[in-house]
Amino acid sequence: MSGDELxxxxxxxxxxxxxxALRDVSLALHAGEISCVLGDNGAGKSTLIKIIAGLHRHDEGSYTIAGEEVRLDSPRQALDRGIATVYQDLAVVPLMPVWRNFFLGSERGALRLDTAGMRSTTRAALLRMGIDLHDVDQPIGTLSGGQRQCVAIARAVHFGARVLILDEPTAALGVKQSGVVLRYVTAARDAGLGVVLITHNPHHAHLVGDHFTLLKRGRMAGSHPRAEITLEQLTTEMAGGSDLAELSHELARPDTRSDTRPHIRSDTRSDTRPAPGAGPRPDAGTAPGTDPKEGPPQ
Structure with a gap:
């Protein structure tokens, strides 16, 4: 069940x-809910993220957080209101340990870093999300793409995010790693966060989503709760809906299964013996005008 509107x-x-870039787009997010935003390249997904995350201000309409209308001027303002964004290209330092990246920008200690405390906190925060890393001292660049995404999700939860925006978290991942990330997305939802999942993959969206918003050329092309749309319908809408049907009709190939060429009968009998009455004529092989009994003229 979804909770309060975030x-x-x-x-x-x-x-x-x-x-x-965007025109008349509406979206609501509640606690304990995953709201998926789908669309092709150029549909307006990135612009929507930037407005929610405080990178850009909207020109039209209203944006409310916990019931208060806002116009955010920076990502810091969004963070202060509990909105964390995990971008597709993660802002990590590959050669730094996992724990250093976990606390990047939020380090403990004024004159001297509390390295032991940050290590143990990182390990505990990851375990709470079900992420069991062998060593938080290993460089984060040695982790797989899916593992790095999971660390970023755990970091957002640890630092008090109430809203988690995920920008194409499975775009560059294989099936197995995508499944790992999606499990932690649902873990964030189960922890009471509201999640906005930006994706172009309807299969991934339908696995975890509670609500689906489809964008096309900066406009809303559909808005559906999970109970009202199947994966097949979502995939069709994502692929173009009526436009796709029209294109399929235009590009349809003629039916090649019916062969209109003349049919040539062939004798497929395996017995090579001549049929009765089909043997060679008595005069076969003799020159015209000769008697086969007498042979050729002398």
């Missing part, structure tokens, strides 16, 4: 010069 966008629009 944030809501109503009729939001954004213009860059003469380009309308």
């Amino acid at each position: 944030l809501a966008l109503t009729g939001v629009g954004k213009t860059y010069g003469s380009v309308r």
Whole structure:
């Protein structure tokens, strides 16, 4: 069951010069809910993320956090209100240990770093999310892409995020690593967070999503609770819906299964003996005008 409304966008629009990147987009997110935003490249997903995360201000509509209308001017303001964003290209220092990246920008200790405390806290925070790393001293660059995503999710939960925005977390991952990440996405939801999952993969979205918003060319192309849409319907809408059906009709190939070429009968009998009455004629092999009994003329 979803809880209190954490944030809501109503009729939001954004213009860059003469380009309308978003127009009349609405989205609501509740505690303990995963809201999936789907769309192709150029659909407006990135612009929507930037508005929620405080990178860009919206031009139209309203944006409320916990019932209060806001216009965020920076990601720091979003973080202060409990909104954490995990981007597809993670901001990590590959050669630094996992625990250093976990506390990057939020280090403990004024004159001297509390390294022991940060190590133990990192290990405990990861274990609470079900992430059992062998060694938090290993460079984070040695982890797989899925493991790095999971560390980023655990970090956001540890530092008090109430809203978690995930930008294409499975885009560069294989099936197995995608499954690992999606399990931790549901763990964040079960911990009471509201999750906005940005993706172009309807199969991943339908595995975990509670609500689905589809964007197309900066506009809403659909908004469905999970109970009202199947994976097949979601995939069709994501692929283009009626536009895809029209394209399929235009590009349909003729039916090649019916062969209209003339049929040539062939004798497929395996017995090579001549049929009765089909033997060679008595005069076969003789020259015209000769008697086969007498042979050729002398």
